[in-house]
Amino acid sequence: MHKTDFTDYEAGVARLTMPVSARDHAQGPDDAPLTLVEYGDYQCPYCGAAYPVVKRLQKTLGDKLRFVFRNFPLPQAHPYAMAAAEAAEAAGTLGKFWPMHDMIYENQEELSPESLAEWAHELGLADDKLEKALEAPEIDKRLKEDRSSGIRSGLNGTPTFYINGTRYDGPPDYPSLLAVLESELSVR
Numbered sequence: 001m002h003k004t005d006f007t008d009y010e011a012g013v014a015r016l017t018m019p020v021s022a023r024d025h026a027q028g029p030d031d032a033p034l035t036l037v038e039y040g041d042y043q044c045p046y047c048g049a050a051y052p053v054v055k056r057l058q059k060t061l062g063d064k065l066r067f068v069f070r071n072f073p074l075p076q077a078h079p080y081a082m083a084a085a086e087a088a089e090a091a092g093t094l095g096k097f098w099p100m101h102d103m104i105y106e107n108q109e110e111l112s113p114e115s116l117a118e119w120a121h122e123l124g125l126a127d128d129k130l131e132k133a134l135e136a137p138e139i140d141k142r143l144k145e146d147r148s149s150g151i152r153s154g155l156n157g158t159p160t161f162y163i164n165g166t167r168y169d170g171p172p173d174y175p176s177l178l179a180v181l182e183s184e185l186s187v188r
Contacts, residue, residue, distance in 0.1 A: 013166055013167065014153060014154030014166070014167035015153065015154075015162075015165055015166055015167070016037060016149075016153050016162045016165045016166075016167075017149055017152040017153045018145070018149035018152070018153070019165070020035055020037060020066075020068050023142070023145075024037075024068045024069075024070065025068065025069050025070075025092060025097050025098070025101070026066055026067065026068045027058065027066070027067045027098065028058070028063065028065050028066035028067055029063050029066060030066065032063060032064055032065055032066040033064055033185055033188045034061065034064055034065045034066065034163065034164060034181050034184060034185055034188075035065075035066045035067075035068060035162075035163070035164055035165070036054070036057065036065060036066070036067050036068070036161060036162070036163055036177075036181070037068040037069075037070060037161065037162040038050070038054065038067070038068070038069050038070070038159050038160070038161050039070050039071075039072040039146070039150045039153075039155050039158060039159065039160045039161075040069060040070075040071070040072060040158050040159045041071075041072055041073050041074050041078055041081045041085075041158040041159075042071075042073065042078075042080075042081055042084035042085060042088065042104045042105065042108070042111065043073075043078030043079075043080050043081040043084060043108065043111055044074065044077075044078060044081070044158045044159070045108075046157075046158065046159060046172070047105070047158050047159045048105055048108040049172070050159045050172045051105040051106075051108075053172060053173060053174045053177060054067060056174050057174065057177060057178060057181065060178065061178075061181060064185060065181070069101060070146040070149065070150065071085040071088070071089070071142075071143055071146045071147070072146060072147060072150045072155060072158055072160070073085045073143070074158060080111045080112060080113065080116075082143075083113055083116060084104050084111060084116060085143055086134055086139055086143070087100060087104070087116040087119075087120060087130075087134070088100045088101050088104060089138075089139045089142055089143065090130055090133035090134045090136070090139055091120060091123065091125060091130070091133075093133045093136060093138065093139070094125055094129060094130070094133055096123050096124075096125060099123050100119065100120065100123060100125075103119045103122070103123065104116075104119070107119065117130075153167065154167055159172055161177070163180060163181060163184055164184055168180060
């Protein structure tokens with residue numbers, strides 16, 4: 001196949017079009033041999049089910065894995081997804097992206113605009129600082145960049161994972177993801 005305007009194809013395989021960089025929210029060493037990128041929606045039940053899988057993979061693989069999260073809210077299906085993504089990004093400008101990310105997924109069933117404000121308060125984010133952060137143009141810019149890069153990378157729903165730049169099309173369960181990550185690790 002040839003390169004299209006929307007997805008970078010290499011031998012029919014969807015590839016990540018926006019490389020991981022300092023702009024991303026990442027956990028794990030920059031030089032880890034494995035990079036797992038997730039495009040997720042905070043209200044998506046499948047993303048909620050994938051959250052503990054990713055946490056377990058991080059624990060198992062330790063410093064061999066860098067995990068990157070990019071937002072891909074689907075507000076047509078999930079009415080609070082955009083507000084949650086904005087809240088996580090606003091928390092990120094205040095140094096609390098990962099605590100907010102975890103708080104949302106760990107309490108996904110209670111997600112609402114009111115709960116987002118409550119969780120931010122629990123994380124020590126002052127209302128006025130969070131409100132100001134939510135108004136920052138960087139939030140909207142980042143969400144648009146994440147969405148655009150997901151579309152160009154062949155995203156086909158949430159969660160969508162990329163392992164070292166190649167879209168993972170298998171089931172998002174622990175044994176399947178671990179097998180592919182370990183296989184990738186063995187060729188490095």
